Amino acid sequence: MALAPLDEEITLDQLSADPYPIYRRLRAESPVLRVAATGRTLLTKAALTKAVKENPELFSSDDPHTPMKPAFRAHTLMRKDGEDHFVERKAISKALTPKMIKSDWGPLYEQMAEEYVSRLPRGETVDLFSELCGPLAARILAHILGIPEANDEQMQRWSQVLIDGAGNFGWKPELFAASDAANDEMDALFGELEHKRRAEPDGSAYSVMLNADDPIPMSQIYSNIKIAIGGGINEPRDALATIVYGLLTNPDQLAEVRAQEAWDRAFEEGIRWVAPIQVSSRRALEDTELGGYDIRKGDTVMTVQASANRDEEIYEDGENFFVFRDKNPHQAFGNGPHHCAGAHVARRTVGKIILPMLFDRFPNMSLPDPQAVIWKGFGFRGPINLPVILN
Amino acid sequence: MIKVTYVAQDGSATTIEAEEGTSVMQAAVSNDLDGIVGECGGSMMCATCHCYVDEAWEERTGARSADEEEMLEGAAAEVTGRSRLSCQIRLDPSLDGLVVHLPEEQL
Numbered sequence: 040m041a042l043a044p045l046d047e048e049i050t051l052d053q054l055s056a057d058p059y060p061i062y063r064r065l066r067a068e069s070p071v072l073r074v075a076a077t078g079r080t081l082l083t084k085a086a087l088t089k090a091v092k093e094n095p096e097l098f099s100s101d102d103p104h105t106p107m108k109p110a111f112r113a114h115t116l117m118r119k120d121g122e123d124h125f126v127e128r129k130a131i132s133k134a135l136t137p138k139m140i141k142s143d144w145g146p147l148y149e150q151m152a153e154e155y156v157s158r159l160p161r162g163e164t165v166d167l168f169s170e171l172c173g174p175l176a177a178r179i180l181a182h183i184l185g186i187p188e189a190n191d192e193q194m195q196r197w198s199q200v201l202i203d204g205a206g207n208f209g210w211k212p213e214l215f216a217a218s219d220a221a222n223d224e225m226d227a228l229f230g231e232l233e234h235k236r237r238a239e240p241d242g243s244a245y246s247v248m249l250n251a252d253d254p255i256p257m258s259q260i261y262s263n264i265k266i267a268i269g270g271g272i273n274e275p276r277d278a279l280a281t282i283v284y285g286l287l288t289n290p291d292q293l294a295e296v297r298a299q300e301a302w303d304r305a306f307e308e309g310i311r312w313v314a315p316i317q318v319s320s321r322r323a324l325e326d327t328e329l330g331g332y333d334i335r336k337g338d339t340v341m342t343v344q345a346s347a348n349r350d351e352e353i354y355e356d357g358e359n360f361f362v363f364r365d366k367n368p369h370q371a372f373g374n375g376p377h378h379c380a381g382a383h384v385a386r387r388t389v390g391k392i393i394l395p396m397l398f399d400r401f402p403n404m405s406l407p408d409p410q411a412v413i414w415k416g417f418g419f420r421g422p423i424n425l426p427v428i429l430n
Numbered sequence: 431m432i433k434v435t436y437v438a439q440d441g442s443a444t445t446i447e448a449e450e451g452t453s454v455m456q457a458a459v460s461n462d463l464d465g466i467v468g469e470c471g472g473s474m475m476c477a478t479c480h481c482y483v484d485e486a487w488e489e490r491t492g493a494r495s496a497d498e499e500e501m502l503e504g505a506a507a508e509v510t511g512r513s514r515l516s517c518q519i520r521l522d523p524s525l526d527g528l529v530v531h532l533p534e535e536q537l
């Protein structure tokens with residue numbers, strides 16, 4: 040068999056500006072394609088992306104050359120396989136169960152959502168993205184992780200710096216210098232809080248990991264918290280902004296969502312439509328084959344869940360936001376062993392608490408100029424502003 | 431082929447014929463059954479394949495592992511003594527006729 044065709048036309052700028060028309064074309068013409076600009080083989084069909092993620096024996100997450108290592112100053116669980124990954128994952132996921140959120144944290148998250156939503160000015164144009172989506176996601180995450188002493192600004196800045204570092208495939212020194220500085224700040228805070236989180240166990244991720252019967256090493260506890268900071272703000276933030284956009288630009292659906300209180304379905308559809316994490320990478324451990332093409336040992340394939348989530352084989356009219364589709368087996372949280380550990384948290388906080396509250400407090404919220412909303416991102420994607428009038 | 435019956439909350443039952451060696455989750459998902467999501471594909475990472483084993487079958491499906499137990503804590507619906515992750519129940523001939531009940535919600 041042959042290697043997949045090589046594309047030298049598609050640019051990272053195009054993918055960041057609007058990847059969806061490209062993915063649509065690739066699904067139809069070339070679902071396995073080596074894209075020079077990414078240095079990877081892009082997989083754009085749902086069956087392919089799922090098959091790769093669910094076969095960690097053949098497609099490893101372990102990337103010895105990932106910029107994530109210098110960015111986090113650690114080999115994080117995101118880039119480990121098998122038992123190594125499982126042990127660390129288990130250590131943190133205990134703090135992220137729905138039970139924990141419902142019974143231990145629910146009232147606190149409601150109260151924080153309440154506080155952030157009620158300080159928004161009424162009757163004016165407000166950038167919901169920067170005024171609500173980001174800060175609230177940061178505040179809730181700080182509590183989940185057990186570092187509420189970090190403020191919203193710090194949480195958001197650390198998150199961005201870690202993400203920039205993890206995506207620093209050009210190995211620019213200034214990005215790693217920034218992540219080093221952020222790592223120092225985080226390490227100092229974690230160190231300060233250690234005693235308290237040990238002495239007063241509270242169900243937060245830090246506390247749960249510190250007080251486990253058989254705790255993982257301290258260095259891994261730190262890197263797990265950092266991973267959660269890196270990934271735990273932009274996803275709920277972008278999901279929230281995307282769903283609000285989807286509902287405000289589809290008033291008939293919004294009315295129906297309200298009538299049925301179908302906020303959870305709106306949540307699932309929002310993240311299907313524009314997945315906050317659009318792509319992931321896996322490295323082939325053996326020579327193998329995908330969709331009729333050879334994949335060589337050591338090659339990196341990129342599973343494009345953003346595209347899988349609009350695959351015509353699964354979705355009718357997948358390009359459009361439609362809350363009430365019959366089935367919605369999206370891959371926004373990934374598949375396989377690395378299925379997002381924060382999925383339950385996101386579903387509960389965004390879907391069950393924030394969305395209904397926001398539309399309840401501002402029943403006539405409107406988006407006067409949908410064209411003014413700018414969407415961006417290839418690896419991570421969402422609106423970067425959301426100017427709404429709150430009423 | 432092994433028959434598995436899934437009983438939904440409203441009492442409606444669906445029987446699926448599955449191949450030996452597949453899991454109760456896989457059988458459901460590949461037949462497009464509502465009520466089992468199986469988001470992680472059977473890696474025991476999502477708890478969206480929760481089911482309750484019918485009393486009559488409890489013995490034969492065996493006990494849940496410690497890891498499964500922990501993951502079940504993440505299930506969206508109430509977890510009982512008969513709760514299992516359906517991706518962890520492998521179908522062999524001794525399970526022909528298995529009956530499982532579906533929870534109210536998976537997500």
Ligand code: FES
Nearest residue numbers: 472474477479517
């Ligand atoms: S399919 Fe995810 S835990 Fe069973």
